[in-house]
Amino acid sequence: MAEPEVGLTAKSADFPGEILDGLDRDIRRRGLGVVRLDEPLSNDSFLKLGSSLGTAIPETAPAVQPYVEDGVLLNLRADAGITRDVSLQPFASNPLSLHSEGSGRSLADQPRYIVLMCVEPGDNSASTVLVPMAEVASDTSDEDLRLLRATRYADAPGVPPVVRSQGDHTVFSFRDFQQDPLRWICEADGATQHAVNGALGRLLARMYGARGTSGVLWSRGLLVVIDNTRFFHGRMAGLPRAAARTRHLKRLRIR
Structure with missing residues (x-):
């Protein structure tokens, strides 16, 4: 790097x-x-x-x-x-x-x-x-962003969603739980467990493969x-x- x-x-x-x-x-x-x-x-x-x-x-x-x-x-x-x-x-x-x-x-x-x-x-x-985060967001599909804007940790009441907007920036509130389970809730229309798990998995892949990492x-x-x-x-x-x-x-x- x-x-x-x-x-x-x-x-x-x-x-x-x-x-x-x-x-x-x-x-x-x-x-x-x-x-x-x-x-x-x-x-x-x-x-x-x-x-x-x-x-x-x-x-x-x-x-x-x-x-x-x-x-x-x-x-x-x-x-x-x-x-x-x-x-x-x-x-x-x-x-x-x-x-x-x-x-x-x-x-x-x-x-x-x-x-x-x-x-x-x-x-x-x-x-x-x-x-x-800007590089991660730019490589994330609109559908994944839609799901993640409505997804938050289930065991931490009051936390923001995984993705939110702040001014002209896309902001992530998220960590790689590694071997620990991540329990989530998603309020997006039509969200399925498979779709949200897929979006979270792709987010992790983009975090570790992002351009501009230093x-x-x-x-x-x-x-x-x-x-x-x-x-x-x-x-x-x-x-x-x-x-x-x-x-x-x-x-x-x-x-």
């Missing part, structure tokens, strides 16, 4: 300076902002960057509390090795399937932006995969802001922790 375009190279000591202006320009233009800093921002500056984008979402899950600072800043340290524990997947070396963040939550509870900053790439640094190869100081309404994201597999230095990213989720 190609790496995403770096929009700006800057010194962290110059924050905010041109950093916020550059991020705002690129996020508006393509839903993705990439800044190469000489050093990671301090926690205070990182939090200020997040507040310039919106309101940071508190990290409340009990399993992640050892990794949380200031209630909202999550330290993504790849120190959990290989695990099937879903709560530990952000800290594992497993691949992370493609998804939009918070797809099982109401729209009000879903983040608009995910902000990631590399403190230590580690020897087991796994690329973060970015898939543009991979973030992390380096110290690299800062990436992802618009959750314009990109799916996931993670390649890394090396087990016993064989490598630990990767460390800092994350904010912004609504």
